[in-house]
Amino acid sequence: MERSVRSRKEAASHMRHVTIKDIARIAGVSTSTVSRALSGSKELSEATRERIVKICNEQGYRVNALARSLIRSRTNVIGLIVPEVTNPFYAEVSLGIETHARQLGYNVMLCNSQQDTKTTEELFGFLTSHQVDGIILANSHSDAPRWIQQFAPHLPTVLLGTPASLSGDEVNSVCVDNLAGGRLAAEYLLSLGHRSIAYLGHRSGSLTHQLRLRGFMEVLGKEGLTPTVIENTADSSSIGAGYELSRKLFNEGCPHTAIFAATDSLALGAMQAADEFGISIPDDLSLLGFDNIIYSSLPKITLSTIDQRKSLLAEAAVDILTQIIESDERDEFTHRMIRPALIRRSSCASIVD
Amino acid sequence: MERSVRSRKEAASHMRHVTIKDIARIAGVSTSTVSRALSGSKELSEATRERIVKICNEQGYRVNALARSLIRSRTNVIGLIVPEVTNPFYAEVSLGIETHARQLGYNVMLCNSQQDTKTTEELFGFLTSHQVDGIILANSHSDAPRWIQQFAPHLPTVLLGTPASLSGDEVNSVCVDNLAGGRLAAEYLLSLGHRSIAYLGHRSGSLTHQLRLRGFMEVLGKEGLTPTVIENTADSSSIGAGYELSRKLFNEGCPHTAIFAATDSLALGAMQAADEFGISIPDDLSLLGFDNIIYSSLPKITLSTIDQRKSLLAEAAVDILTQIIESDERDEFTHRMIRPALIRRSSCASIVD
DNA sequence: CTGAAAGCGCTTACAG
DNA sequence: CTGAAAGCGCTTACAG
Structure with a gap:
């Protein structure tokens, strides 16, 4: 009976996801135990954890990131706002940020601001609403430091591309020297x-x-x-x-x-x-x-x-941001400079007299 | 007393977000009413809704997208997997997809697969875990249709860039003719x-x-x-x-x-x-x-x-995907062809005998 | 080592 | 038109 109601539901919408409850029922343990098995909490026997993990794999269980984040009040996603990914500079920076962030266990939500202030403000709101752990604003507009302060006063943020004006601006920044x-x-x-x-x-x-x-x-x-x-x-x-x-x-x-x-x-x-x-x-x-x-x-x-050196810029931005996120430090501001490098190709020649 | 505990917390971590409960308390109504005022439910008086909205603005309230999505079982975010945004073709496609999706009320989570099968699989898992409403896979690898079927059998998906092999492959696709x-x-x-x-x-x-x-x-x-x-x-x-x-x-x-x-x-x-x-x-x-x-x-x-015509490809992919999401239709598959266009610049000349 | 219970911030039938 | 209650899928003190 219950079974039949269930399958009706499944047919109507997309397949119901298997939840921690299902796993608990199958394993004959409580949901707490399943949760602990998955979070790598070491306070449970290796035997049960293995059994549970096995069941999870069999059932194709995937933790619901929404629920987990809601309760942990950490999403492990960072927001990235660039003017446009079609600009090759920002494309490289984006790729670098995503790659490095993923290595550190963070995912990125990329948004294009089209270099528009209003859109930028909306994006900050959107990202905030999605509870991102922090935001990287890649932008060289001279108002960028102010945007950060106005639109995300309480969130870890770093500005990539412009040096924050030398004092007064309470923002973190990364840029080439x-x-x-x-x-x-x-x-x-x-x-x-x-x-x-x-x-x-x-x-x-x-x-x-x-x-x-x-x-x-x-x-x-x-x-x-x-x-x-x-x-x-x-x-x-x-x-x-x-x-x-x-x-x-x-x-x-x-x-x-x-x-x-x-x-x-x-x-x-x-x-x-x-x-x-x-x-x-x-x-x-x-x-x-x-x-x-x-x-x-x-x-x-x-x-x-x-x-x-976009990849260095990207890495530095991610490093600074994640450190702030993980340390909960809000009273220090770091400005990182990356040393530029000369690339010799063929558009410069020496003058021979 | 409670107050002082509260502010200690605020100091320790970043400022606590104001929630629907806070608004309810200030407005002297229940959380249900606040929720309804924000969701645009029309079953409440214009007077109270305005009053509540005003308070929300004053308090800088933003709905917690995680909580909302959890209960609605809709996130309004779609996943996008591209080989690399640094490839100009995919950069343009990404921008087009994000722009069009946003117009339709969806946000996109962009991931770079680096053209690696294992990474692609992980990204599908990641996006699924984040409960995206659907996934667009932009890829021209001939295995792409299979990836979709294997990694996201129950999720709305569309493949952008390759024609799904002419029959048998149960995937939606968009590509240039x-x-x-x-x-x-x-x-x-x-x-x-x-x-x-x-x-x-x-x-x-x-x-x-x-x-x-x-x-x-x-x-x-x-x-x-x-x-x-x-x-x-x-x-x-x-x-x-x-x-x-x-x-x-x-x-x-x-x-x-x-x-x-x-x-x-x-x-x-x-x-x-x-x-x-x-x-x-x-x-x-x-x-x-x-x-x-x-x-x-x-x-x-x-x-x-x-x-x-990347912007047409992008729009078509988003349109198809959102239609599937909103209609809950899983038994039909659509393949959309975009007409190519000749761009005359200066690398071709006519032969004069 | 494991479970019952409370709760994250919302939404939505269900009553009134 | 509005509120109390249940619940989305998880995690985490708190007991045992």
């Missing part, structure tokens, strides 16, 4: 013999860009050199922006032997423009990027660049 | 005047490739033409594979005026090889790809190709 990156770029170009260099696509509103430029100028300055800074007034460092800026530069008769672009995308735009102007890279002009997005390694592109 | 894509490629190349064409990188184990080739040959056949098929024995259609295959072809003195590559990545490899051999595209050789990955639109690349 942009200052060092700028220096690295200058040293490399200098070592190749370049002395007349343009810095392409500086967005003065971007903290990241500011730091890159500062490091770059610092090193050139020691040689008594000053780069020509080409400002980007658009609001993103797109290929298109790099193209427009470079066209203008080439039209005016570019006097430089090398261009350091604020990002790889800008450099890609510069390549396109150079192509149209019959300027050969690197024979006529050396071109150095920043980011090392996947595109840059493509055949026919092979852009030399400064690597952001 | 590869046969039509092959035809489209042939028609285009023919219209440009090409008569001696190579089909580059055919993997005979791939159902997708088989269909592309069949459509391609069908149209050429009508003109009495047969393409030279260059087999790819490697297990993936990488840029590297395309490069190696093309090098060999060019070394042997390529007699063709056009190459149709089985995928864009292969075409990219062909570009690289052509560059090295001093073969100009499209002046000396026309090159047509398949997929339309983002790379193909990059400056200096501008590959003509057959578009897989």
Whole structure:
């Protein structure tokens, strides 16, 4: 009788999941014992635990993560908000975060904010509602620290990609050392013999860009050199922006032997423009990027660049976040810098006099 | 007394979330009423519902999705398993799926399987354990239909990217019409005047490739033409594979005026090889790809190709899945084909005699 | 070593 | 229109 009601239900909806109760009944023990057998609690005999585990496998039992999380008040999932996964930088970061998190026993819920503040706010709400243990916000918008403070004041969070402004902002952050990156770029170009260099696509509103430029100028300055800074007034460092800026530069008769672009995308735009102007890279002009997005390694592109080391960024973000989660520490804030790396491909050549 | 215990707890861990009980106490109603006010149940007076909603906002209340899902036995989250988000094809598909799902009130949990069977199995288990309402598996491996049947026999699922083998496989699927894509490629190349064409990188184990080739040959056949098929024995259609295959072809003195590559990545490899051999595209050789990955639109690349229309694929997959979820229908299987589109860029030229 | 009981934060018949 | 009660599937002190 009861059996028949049961099967009716099963037919109507998808198969009922087998629960801890079913296992308990079959094993002839209490649900507490089953629970303990599964949680690896060592306060029960090896014999029963094995028997129970065996039954679970036979029955295809899977713990209901919802119920478990509800009672443990831990979900072991962390939220990740990126502008768009289709951006290769964030795709790599996402993969790195997911992989590393899984190794540490966490799963990630990935959300695309489309670089929209309202959406970002909603996503924070959504993730909170799903009781994530923490959130990583990957974003280089200068308001990002504020978003974190407003939208998730009580949750462990880390900001990936922008340095949190130097003081006052109570957020954890991970980013590449942009200052060092700028220096690295200058040293490399200098070592190749370049002395007349343009810095392409500086967005003065971007903290990241500011730091890159500062490091770059610092090193050139020691040689008594000053780069020509080409400002980007658009609001993103797109290929298109790099193209427009470079066209203008080439039209005016570019006097430089090398261009350091604020990002790889800008450099890609510069390549396109150079192509149209019959300027050969690197024979006529050396071109150095920043980011090392996947595109840059493509055949026919092979852009030399400064690597952001996305997997290190990803790992550091996960490490910091999980430490906060597991230590319950909310009064300290850590800022981690990753050392950038020079990637030599074929877009820079040395000047032979 | 109780108060002081409470605040101690708050200090120790992160702030306790405000629950439905707190709201009920403040509003002077029962938790049932609060619940009803939030679920939009219309069986309560507009006055109280407004009052309750106001209190919820003031208190920053957010429903606990875990508890709600547990009792509703619906999570409104769908699982998505892709090989790797860093693959631009899957990045676009992921973004499309997340965006469309969110519009329909679903959230997605994205997992990277790294194209590994064991990982795939674990991910199915993980998602099941998290009680997702359904799973989309984006994968072009020919075993994919079997994975679905084995790992998620009782869950709504859809396979994106491969056609489920024509009968027997009880899975839902969405993919581009590869046969039509092959035809489209042939028609285009023919219209440009090409008569001696190579089909580059055919993997005979791939159902997708088989269909592309069949459509391609069908149209050429009508003109009495047969393409030279260059087999790819490697297990993936990488840029590297395309490069190696093309090098060999060019070394042997390529007699063709056009190459149709089985995928864009292969075409990219062909570009690289052509560059090295001093073969100009499209002046000396026309090159047509398949997929339309983002790379193909990059400056200096501008590959003509057959578009897989990822956003349509994504939407169709979500639509099918949510319909199954909401209808509880488990005995029908739908296979949706998306029409491919020709993208003309600059890698194909017409032959002038 | 094992079980009964309480409870995580909700929702939803069932009464009124 | 509203409340008391049961229950979703688990875990974890508390007893024994």
